Amino acid sequence: MSPEVADIGVYCCHLPLGTLGGMLETVELRKSFGRPVLDGVSLAVRPGEVFGFVGANGAGKTTTMRIVMGVLTPDGGEVRWQGEPLDFAARRTFGYLPEERGLYQKMRVAEQITYFGRLHGLTPQAAARATGALVERLGLAERANETVQALSLGNQQRVQLAVALVHDPAVLVLDEPFSGLDPLAVDALGEVLRERARGGVPVIFSSHQLELVERLCDSVGIIANGRIVAGGTVDELRAGGRTLTEIFRQAAMGEAAK
Amino acid sequence: MNALLLVARREIVAQVRTRAFAIGLAVMVLLVGGATFAPKLFGGPDSYALGTVGTSALQIQDAKWTTYRDEASATKALKDGDVDAVIAGKKVLSNGELDPKLDALLQSANAQAQIKAAGLTITPLNVVSVGPGADAEHTRRGLAFIVVLVLFMLIISTPMMVAMGVVEEKGSRIVEILFTTVRPWQLLGGKILGLGAVGLINLAGVIAAGLVAATASGLAADLPPGLAGIVAGVVVWFILGYTFFAALAAALGSLVSRQEEVGNALAPMTTLIVVAYGVAFYALGDPGSTVARVVSLLPPFSAIVMPVRTAAADVALWEVAVSGVLLLAAVAGIVLLGARIYERAVLRTGARVRIGDVLKSS
Ligand SMILES: Nc1ncnc2c1ncn2[C@@H]1O[C@H](COP(=O)(O)OP(=O)(O)O)[C@@H](O)[C@H]1O
Ligand SMILES: [Mg+2]
Numbered sequence: 001m002s003p004e005v006a007d008i009g010v011y012c013c014h015l016p017l018g019t020l021g022g023m024l025e026t027v028e029l030r031k032s033f034g035r036p037v038l039d040g041v042s043l044a045v046r047p048g049e050v051f052g053f054v055g056a057n058g059a060g061k062t063t064t065m066r067i068v069m070g071v072l073t074p075d076g077g078e079v080r081w082q083g084e085p086l087d088f089a090a091r092r093t094f095g096y097l098p099e100e101r102g103l104y105q106k107m108r109v110a111e112q113i114t115y116f117g118r119l120h121g122l123t124p125q126a127a128a129r130a131t132g133a134l135v136e137r138l139g140l141a142e143r144a145n146e147t148v149q150a151l152s153l154g155n156q157q158r159v160q161l162a163v164a165l166v167h168d169p170a171v172l173v174l175d176e177p178f179s180g181l182d183p184l185a186v187d188a189l190g191e192v193l194r195e196r197a198r199g200g201v202p203v204i205f206s207s208h209q210l211e212l213v214e215r216l217c218d219s220v221g222i223i224a225n226g227r228i229v230a231g232g233t234v235d236e237l238r239a240g241g242r243t244l245t246e247i248f249r250q251a252a253m254g255e256a257a258k
Numbered sequence: 259m260n261a262l263l264l265v266a267r268r269e270i271v272a273q274v275r276t277r278a279f280a281i282g283l284a285v286m287v288l289l290v291g292g293a294t295f296a297p298k299l300f301g302g303p304d305s306y307a308l309g310t311v312g313t314s315a316l317q318i319q320d321a322k323w324t325t326y327r328d329e330a331s332a333t334k335a336l337k338d339g340d341v342d343a344v345i346a347g348k349k350v351l352s353n354g355e356l357d358p359k360l361d362a363l364l365q366s367a368n369a370q371a372q373i374k375a376a377g378l379t380i381t382p383l384n385v386v387s388v389g390p391g392a393d394a395e396h397t398r399r400g401l402a403f404i405v406v407l408v409l410f411m412l413i414i415s416t417p418m419m420v421a422m423g424v425v426e427e428k429g430s431r432i433v434e435i436l437f438t439t440v441r442p443w444q445l446l447g448g449k450i451l452g453l454g455a456v457g458l459i460n461l462a463g464v465i466a467a468g469l470v471a472a473t474a475s476g477l478a479a480d481l482p483p484g485l486a487g488i489v490a491g492v493v494v495w496f497i498l499g500y501t502f503f504a505a506l507a508a509a510l511g512s513l514v515s516r517q518e519e520v521g522n523a524l525a526p527m528t529t530l531i532v533v534a535y536g537v538a539f540y541a542l543g544d545p546g547s548t549v550a551r552v553v554s555l556l557p558p559f560s561a562i563v564m565p566v567r568t569a570a571a572d573v574a575l576w577e578v579a580v581s582g583v584l585l586l587a588a589v590a591g592i593v594l595l596g597a598r599i600y601e602r603a604v605l606r607t608g609a610r611v612r613i614g615d616v617l618k619s620s
Contacts, residue, residue: 071434071605092439102431107272118264119439163435 022047022082024171024202029067030076031226037063039226040077045171045202045219050193052213053206054248055223061206062099064223065175068204069096081171092120095169097177099206101160105149109140112148113162120167127166134162137192153180161189165196172196174205178212190216214244222251261440265448266455273419273456283460286411287467293404294471306360309335309344316345316367397477399542402570405492406538408464409562412496414531416457417503421511421520423449428604429515442601450504457500458493465489491578492565498582499561502589503527505596512603513611523610534559538566545571555581557588 024045031038038060045051055061066072068079070091079086104112110131117127135144138158148156157180164174172193178186193216197203207213213220214234221231229251230237237247259267273279306321311332315323324341326332329351332344336353343360344351350364373380427433427445436445471477506527514523537559541550545567554563554573560581567573603611 066434069434069438071437088441094438096435096438098431098434100431100434102427102433102435104272104426104432105430106276107268115264115268116435116439118259119261119436121439 022170022200022202023080024068024204025080026064026068026077027080028077029064029074029079031060031063031067031072031074037226038067038074041223041226041228042077043204043221043228043231045204047202048197048200049202049218050197050216051202051204052217052220053204053223054208054210054213054220054244055206059223060226061223062175063226065096065173065204065206066098068173069094069098071098090170093167093170095164095167095172097160097164097172097174099175101157103148103156103159103163106147108145108147109151109159110135110144112159113166116163117166122167130166130168131162134165138162138188154182154185157181158185161192165192169196170201172201172203172205174203176207177205178207178209186212210244210248220244222248224251260444262444262448262451265440265445266452269423269449269452270455273453274459279456282415283463286408286460286464290404290408290464291467291471293400293407294468294477295475306343306363307341309341311344311346313345313347316364316371318363318367399570401488402542402545402566404468405569406535406542406562406566408461409492409496409499409565410531410535410538412457412460413499413503413562414528416453416460416500417507417527418520418524419453419456420449420504421507421524422517423453424508424511424600424604425514425517425520428512428607429517431607433604437605442604443597446508446597446600450501450508454497454500454504457496461493461496465492488565488569491568494582495561495565498585498589499558502558502561502585502592503531505589505593506530509596509599509603509613512600513613513616515607515610519610530558531562534562538563541567542570545573551577555584557585558592560585 024043026041026043029038029041030036041060041064043051043053043064053061053064063072067074068086070086070088081090084090107115113131113134114124114127117130118124122130135141138161140155140158140162143151143155148159151159161174161177164172174193177189177193181189190212193203193205197218217234219231219233220237222229230247234244237244240247242250306318307324308315308318308321309324309326309332311326311329315321324335326335326344329344329346332341332346332351335341336344336351339353342352343356343364345364350356350361370380424446427436433445440448507524510523510527511520514520534553537549537553541547541554541563544550550563550567553559554567555577564573564578564581568578599613599616602616
């Protein structure tokens with residue numbers, strides 16, 4: 001066995017062969033809004049891995065994710081998927097939960113989820129099936145025929161998540177998916193993410209809740225002032241005997257001191 | 259189904275379900291149906307109710323005759339309005355002044371009856387019109403007026419819906435998700451197509467209401483012979499005009515992020531439409547004037563003024579053709595420009611985006 005194959009085997013021994021190399025990477029992303037906001041952000045999310053993207057407010061998490069999803073174009077660097085530069089056709093297979101939630105307020109819950117499924121290329125039958133399953137899974141079954149505006153914010157958030165999941169995405173990019181959720185909903189969402197990752201999907205989400213990240217993630221990237229200041233698997237980071245919170249605080253302070 | 263058609267279908271379903279759509283359609287149908295039917299209500303009657311006392315009825319087309327026993331009962335019927343005039347021997351009884359048209363009819367019928375009784379036959383003069391009758395002319399102007407009104411309402415309100423939809427998606431950031439799976443031109447094209455279909459549903463409803471009311475009121479007989487052509491023309495001009503203003507509305511709408519700002523952002527578009535409307539009104543009174551002729555060639559005003567001119571009077575084919583080609587070119591231009599502005603502005607939330615900035619940045 002050649003060394004490279006053995007190397008890949010370490011990451012994805014539990015995955016079917018077809019998903020080998022299904023890795024999402026950002027390479028030296030740069031972006032400036034008048035002043036530099038991203039200063040060479042490189043990340044790698046392996047298939048089947050839940051990746052926690054951590055950083056203070058304004059550190060550059062949302063900007064990075066928007067570049068990954070093609071909402072923003074980087075000034076430099078690129079996003080790679082399966083070793084190739086990410087293009088529109090490949091990105092259509094991704095699922096995205098933007099930081100600022102957006103749904104058609106006057107559209108009914110199930111219709112909305114189905115609509116996004118269709119836009120992602122599902123047949124009417126497949127979209128209806130996926131919608132039914134998600135509505136059930138996310139506890140929205142009784143609300144399926146109500147308009148979005150009639151739902152509580154927590155339930156709107158579930159609909160938003162369903163929209164991101166309906167087409168069975170090959171990659172999940174979730175910007176602060178846990179904000180505004182009650183503890184039960186947090187657990188449920190965490191379970192959904194782990195389940196998708198078990199299916200071989202790279203999952204990246206941003207969060208401030210460090211203990212949550214520690215509990216849920218395989219790997220973590222800490223960003224401060226547009227630079228990745230620490231990263232690795234949760235076990236690696238903790239090997240020094242420090243908690244994620246301590247590492248985070250130190251990284252943030254180190255940046256501030258510069 | 260392709261993404262553009264999916265978007266279009268969503269727009270149609272979303273609009274048709276709203277109460278505003280039902281109310282808007284009902285109001286326009288009532289307005290147009292009413293305007294078409296009104297001449298029947300306010301104009302003179304088509305047939306007369308006549309009576310006789312002791313004489314025989316005269317030869318008058320479409321008249322309904324009643325025989326009264328004596329003048330007293332005839333007078334009562336006149337006062338009750340059951341009958342327009344009663345012939346009693348050599349007298350004609352009427353309630354107040356006799357309708358001059360009826361007077362002439364009665365006199366001439368009486369004259370004919372006496373001539374016939376004398377054993378003579380006369381050949382009545384046959385009127386052959388070499389121009390449109392006054393009634394037809396009148397009706398045609400009325401038709402053109404309705405066309406102005408309907409086009410004005412639809413061409414201002416439908417692009418407004420496009421702009422509101424654009425701002426809804428921009429302000430709520432749905433575009434961020436949408437653009438990961440549909441291209442900007444698919445989203446914009448689907449929206450313009452879908453809402454255009456909604457506009458056409460409205461237009462079809464209005465045309466149907468107009469035709470039904472015209473048939474019911476007997477007005478249809480006075481409608482110009484090329485009516486089908488005029489109606490088809492109105493539909494084509496509407497499609498062109500709508501596409502022009504919808505692309506403009508989408509571009510202007512994409513500059514702002516909140517519904518409250520839409521009206522303001524659309525001011526340039528509404529101004530254009532109001533100017534076109536003003537000229538169209540003028541063209542109604544004088545469809546052959548130089549102003550009307552020139553403006554009916556000029557896009558985008560031609561989208562409203564030309565159909566009004568064709569409804570109000572006969573227009574040379576070459577003028578229609580030139581106007582159509584110019585408008586089509588303008589539509590193509592504005593769609594390309596509008597899509598460019600939209601694509602660049604719709605992801606820039608926050609403060610109002612300036613058109614200059616959008617066009618400068620590449
Ligand atoms: N469209 C924009 N225009 C100007 N500055 C922006 C824009 N988007 C983000 N920024 C700035 O970039 C920085 C990083 O923002 P963001 O990526 O949203 O951070 P995070 O998601 O980590 O909180 C912030 O200082 C923010 O003010
Ligand atoms: Mg953020």
